[in-house]
Amino acid sequence: MSDRANELRDNLLQVQERIEKACQAAGRARDEVNLVAITKTFPVSDVRALAALGVRDVGENREQELKVKAPECPDLIWHFVGQLQSKKARSVVRNASVVHSVDRSSLVEALSKAAVGEEKTVRCLIQVSLAAYGSAEAATGAGRGGVEPSAVPELAAEIAAADGLELGGVMAVAPLGSDPEEAFAGLHDVASRLRSEHPGADWISAGMTADLEAAIKHGATHVRLGRALLGTRTPLG
Template identity: 35%
Template sequence: MIKDNLEFVERKICEACEKAGRDRSEVTLIAVSKTKPVSDIRQAMDCGIRVFGENKVQEIRDKHEAITENVDWHMIGHLQANKVKYLPGIVCMIHSVDNEKLALEIEKQFAKANIVADVLIEVNMAGEDTKFGLAPDDTIEFVKAISSLEHIRIRGLMTIAPYTDDPESNRVYFKGLRELKDKINAEGIQGVKMDTLSMGMTGDYQVAIEEGATFVRVGTGIFGERDYSNIK
């Protein structure tokens, strides 16, 4: 099933890239493996997948320990400051930075490890009460506030669009995130040159690619429906 699903997703990514006049190499597929066993991840690895996304720190630590092969782990879920200390040396990118306390803790913990953390700023483009992330209007000032931190490299922006049966309805949010990235780059903030947009999930990643996504986060479309009953 996973092999067939990955082949389907790959076709859809290629179609979206072709439609948008983009090269396939511009888009990285993050296989969102949260709640899924290591055996499923290994099936995806057998198909050539090397980039995985997790929502919980304990789960990403356990899977990193179990899988010794060279794969890239992305922390894509909401991150509490008191859990940051477990991430240096494990994750290659944190997608969900949205407050100064968290940014300062990332700086502190990654400085201890003498590592620079690649991060994305999470933006709540749709203004949903149930979602984390900065308001678009607050994002530029936040980027300026943390841009001088020596062990944080701000690579771009991330958003979680509303769940919808109509992917087209999310185009406005993806377009808005791309325009916000361009606006921030135009500010010429020292040390900040954004090149990354993490947007689009199983239901809408094609639209996200058409609007400039460089990371798409696909979980259910690869691994199937999730069972949350055993997740703490």
């Protein structure tokens, strides 16, 4: 193996150990939590190396990178996790089977039209804002996107009724300055209410390198890890 492949293998082993310990602490089975490798800014060679190590779920948060990498590794499950402009919905739908960041009706319409055109079904997660659990400074600063919890039922109904789309559950990012325990507990409540109306919407996409343990404690089914797997990113120009 190359030095980079060895590095990724070691990182993956450490990540898997963290997930295992978090599941044990939460009284959950390890297979309840899926790892999504976020490969933002890293080359497709890293994607291939992770795939060789058994990683099947890969995520991107920029359409420009997704459309380059996904065709090179078509056997993987591609997730789009970033903020999405409606005009780029067709490209994302063509290259990903899961969109984690649905946050408005116009995007539901664009994704539905694209999915029908591509003759595929796209699993959609509603991005929920947890700003109420962050500091005042974070709440008034750069937001991390998402709809207010009170708006989830209406948007869920739109997704569930849309051709080509499947309502998958919820996604969130813990706000800057927040207690992730409190933030993810709030997300768990939102997810539970959603499942009462839509039993199949059972995904909770939450937890990144710094807070995956708190997310798993509060029901995360998918953790999105970049830095812990791939190292420090090179800033995008």
